[in-house]
Amino acid sequence: MKIVGLTGGIGSGKSTVARLLGEHGVHWGDADDVAREVVEPGTPPLARIAEHFGEKILTPEGALDRSQLRGIVFEKPEERVWLESLLHPIIREELIRQLNPPLSPSPSPARGEGGEYEFPYVLLVSPLLLETDQHELVDRIVVIDIPRETQIERTMARDTNSREEVERIIAAQMSREDRLARADEVIDNDRPLDDVTRQVRELHERLLVDFD
Numbered sequence: 001m002k003i004v005g006l007t008g009g010i011g012s013g014k015s016t017v018a019r020l021l022g023e024h025g026v027h028w029g030d031a032d033d034v035a036r037e038v039v040e041p042g043t044p045p046l047a048r049i050a051e052h053f054g055e056k057i058l059t060p061e062g063a064l065d066r067s068q069l070r071g072i073v074f075e076k077p078e079e080r081v082w083l084e085s086l087l088h089p090i091i092r093e094e095l096i097r098q099l100n101p102p103l104s105p106s107p108s109p110a111r112g113e114g115g116e117y118e119f120p121y122v123l124l125v126s127p128l129l130l131e132t133d134q135h136e137l138v139d140r141i142v143v144i145d146i147p148r149e150t151q152i153e154r155t156m157a158r159d160t161n162s163r164e165e166v167e168r169i170i171a172a173q174m175s176r177e178d179r180l181a182r183a184d185e186v187i188d189n190d191r192p193l194d195d196v197t198r199q200v201r202e203l204h205e206r207l208l209v210d211f212d
Contacts, residue, residue, distance in 0.1 A: 002121040002211045007129035008144030010169050011155035013189040018125045020200040025110030029098040031126035038090050039064050074168050088132050120211035130174050130182055143183035146190045
């Protein structure tokens with residue numbers, strides 16, 4: 001089974017492209033989803049984070065205050081290094097587990113009569129695919145590309161973050177140029193949805209042929 005890595009900067013449209021591939025029946029795992037799951041209340045990683053940063057890092061309900069944590073790690077690089085050294089191995093392990101497609105009785109182009117997954121690839125969606133060792137898991141790298149200004153505008157509209165906050169996040173990620181240099185395939189998401197849908201369909205068809 002091949003693994004295709006899907007990545008892009010914040011606000012580039014990773015979830016949109018993953019959903020479009022999912023509509024073709026492709027099984028996928030999302031590193032952002034896993035990153036939230038591994039620090040849910042009651043998990044050992046959340047307890048470690050609270051011990052390190054203090055109880056102030058938790059909401060009154062005992063959940064992780066992501067906004068406060070994000071502010072700390074972007075202001076203090078050494079705290080970001082500590083957090084990543086804790087979470088990245090845990091996220092990687094859980095991603096590997098979730099990338100194994102379960103049996104499913106639901107009708108799908110990807111499923112055989114017994115519910116087995118029959119496509120030759122699965123999808124790993126991760127904003128930090130290239131910044132972490134997650135890229136070692138994949139056989140093909142797909143980058144979703146949009147101009148920086150579009151990236152900023154979409155993220156501000158989605159997350160209600162200030163421009164300064166979004167620019168700080170972008171600066172902490174791999175540059176657009178470096179990301180594109182590592183890409184095997186590129187999806188241009190600065191296009192109308194019907195054009196992006198066409199690009200995704202053609203990508204899926206190429207991957208089925210390449211990995212057959």
